[in-house]
Amino acid sequence: MKQITIPLPDDFHIHLRQGDALREYAKTASLQFGRVLAMPNTVPPLTTPEQLKKYREEILDATSATAPHFEVYLTFKLNKNYSENELTELRKQGAIAAKYYPFGVTTNSQDGIKNIEDLYPTISLLEKLNFVLCLHGEEPNAFCLDREKEFLKHLSKLAKEFPNLRIVLEHISSAEAAEAVLNLPATVAATITVHHLILTLDDIIGDSLMPHHFCKPLPKFPKDRDAVRAVAFSGNPKFFLGTDSAPHTKEKKECCCGAAGVYSAPVAIPILITEFENAGKLELLENFVAGFGADFYGLPRQTKKITYIKENQKIPETVDGSVPLYAGTEILYSPL
Amino acid sequence: MKQITIPLPDDFHIHLRQGDALREYAKTASLQFGRVLAMPNTVPPLTTPEQLKKYREEILDATSATAPHFEVYLTFKLNKNYSENELTELRKQGAIAAKYYPFGVTTNSQDGIKNIEDLYPTISLLEKLNFVLCLHGEEPNAFCLDREKEFLKHLSKLAKEFPNLRIVLEHISSAEAAEAVLNLPATVAATITVHHLILTLDDIIGDSLMPHHFCKPLPKFPKDRDAVRAVAFSGNPKFFLGTDSAPHTKEKKECCCGAAGVYSAPVAIPILITEFENAGKLELLENFVAGFGADFYGLPRQTKKITYIKENQKIPETVDGSVPLYAGTEILYSPL
Numbered sequence A, B: 001m002k003q004i005t006i007p008l009p010d011d012f013h014i015h016l017r018q019g020d021a022l023r024e025y026a027k028t029a030s031l032q033f034g035r036v037l038a039m040p041n042t043v044p045p046l047t048t049p050e051q052l053k054k055y056r057e058e059i060l061d062a063t064s065a066t067a068p069h070f071e072v073y074l075t076f077k078l079n080k081n082y083s084e085n086e087l088t089e090l091r092k093q094g095a096i097a098a099k100y101y102p103f104g105v106t107t108n109s110q111d112g113i114k115n116i117e118d119l120y121p122t123i124s125l126l127e128k129l130n131f132v133l134c135l136h137g138e139e140p141n142a143f144c145l146d147r148e149k150e151f152l153k154h155l156s157k158l159a160k161e162f163p164n165l166r167i168v169l170e171h172i173s174s175a176e177a178a179e180a181v182l183n184l185p186a187t188v189a190a191t192i193t194v195h196h197l198i199l200t201l202d203d204i205i206g207d208s209l210m211p212h213h214f215c216k217p218l219p220k221f222p223k224d225r226d227a228v229r230a231v232a233f234s235g236n237p238k239f240f241l242g243t244d245s246a247p248h249t250k251e252k253k254e255c256c257c258g259a260a261g262v263y264s265a266p267v268a269i270p271i272l273i274t275e276f277e278n279a280g281k282l283e284l285l286e287n288f289v290a291g292f293g294a295d296f297y298g299l300p301r302q303t304k305k306i307t308y309i310k311e312n313q314k315i316p317e318t319v320d321g322s323v324p325l326y327a328g329t330e331i332l333y334s335p336l
Helices: A019-030 A049-063 A084-092 A116-128 A144-161 A175-183 A202-206 A222-232 A268-278 A282-290 A292-297 B019-030 B049-063 B084-092 B116-128 B144-161 B175-183 B202-206 B222-232 B268-278 B282-290 B292-297
Strands: A003-007 A010-014 A035-038 A071-077 A095-100 A132-135 A166-169 A188-192 A239-241 A305-314 A330-335 B003-007 B010-014 B035-038 B071-077 B095-100 B132-135 B166-169 B188-192 B239-241 B305-314 B330-335
Touching (some): A010 A239, A095 A116, A166 A292, A175 A222, A202 B144, A239 A282, A268 A305, A282 A292, B010 B239, B049 B071, B116 B132, B132 B144, B166 B292, B268 B305
Parallel strands (some): A035 A071, A071 A095, A095 A132, B010 B035
């Protein structure tokens, strides 16, 4: 295929961080996506209407010159219970989803709640107020490769207890998670990252140690990657793109205790074009990157378009001080 | 226990590297062990009598002042077939074992032989000349967590084809490998490292990424660690210490593509005392570190003694420019 025109993609799971780096990460994201849903595990975490207002303004300020069409939707962190009034105020500042991180499972989750049932009062309000609940679905104390699988009992229970609540199991990485989401009601969806479509443990610890492929949840066995690919390439509206693009500086990755996260925003869409093309499913790409997610979140579908042409693109060794996915290699598509 | 006196330990699997670093690593090893079997995957690899002679001299020169009793036994690399005359000459220079690395499985193994059967002519001579065959038992093209398991078919075949050849499956890391060695004839033994007794994947990729715990073969599931512990603490003479202490500079570990290896030599014996003590098997420590290995290799048992006392020892952040196991933490025993 020589070129492809698709709606400007949505990314329903992205980390834009805070401080000076936020401007760079937001600008890079705004050149790849029309809309993003920004995660709240910043330092400090996003939990108040004032913080959301400021965060949104910073992002739009950083991107308005180069991508005036760029839209950002916000999440807030479920590290405590919220009142109905607080939730209403958060909504006014652009929050469309609440994000739950179990204690200690990933970057900046040391304030996570150990028992999700302690948040049921708030989750009930989320259901009432039509928020989406986004879950980092890993059970903290399980063996690293079992954490997602062990979390699924909580997902099933939430889906049952809150039948009208829309729930997204984020960045699924296992055959068991794909299966669970398939079998649960239509209120339960999943995001899929670019890296969980292409990596297994072999790409982190199989040869040399590759810190830039290290992330949570961990890429796992080939059977798990195959299961994630199967649902991504199935055309099932429960599965859509959330890159979990999670930049850390090179220094924070290449050290004695490297941070978890793959910085995929700069390359996500060109890689997806190739992956869908190689799977013979290019006709399903549009819904995956710019259809099912918007539908699930109740947003209008994107009307702006972007064209990618088949032209090799050399990925720099670093982008915004972070090492992106496929750094130093060539990918096959470039935006026109 | 307040103190323990044991024979000076033997390490039947150690990497001392080459060049300037060799002096430091050898000196450190000589303060922990009475005898070591040095691995041949240096740059260039140890394959000729001249190289072995020089290597041995360098090690003894580095250690004679501080540890005049220190003895080094050598291996050579099976990256080609050798004649009977060559093997005899290698023996004269201190080689007691040949080491087989499959292609590409670990540090400096890019000259490995893809098919071990291509080496059967030499392996037959090893049997005739009473050498030991040491195996890095990993199948190169298998998924990272399956490589050891997939190699076991070669081990079984070797044991059958060469019934008088003594074979050591090095650094076992899986329940399947422990089981296989248990079930094979007495000609087949295994070394066990300190780190495979204590680490699982959780310690490499469970929380932050820990490059200093990254090694080949990979520490695996808790069930695998438990199986390795079970045979180590069983008193079965097939299982003895080979630390696979494998120093790399801090820079080569904390980078974009970190080297595999745990530097355990500086702390191996104190940690083992604690592990055997906690398992209630302290009476089996002596045979594990200074008995079964010598017996298997046909060497006299060590007669010199060393005493460890219960006195906390703070492990430095680096030793010889490399980050040792348990760096920055306290261990419970120190040599008197």
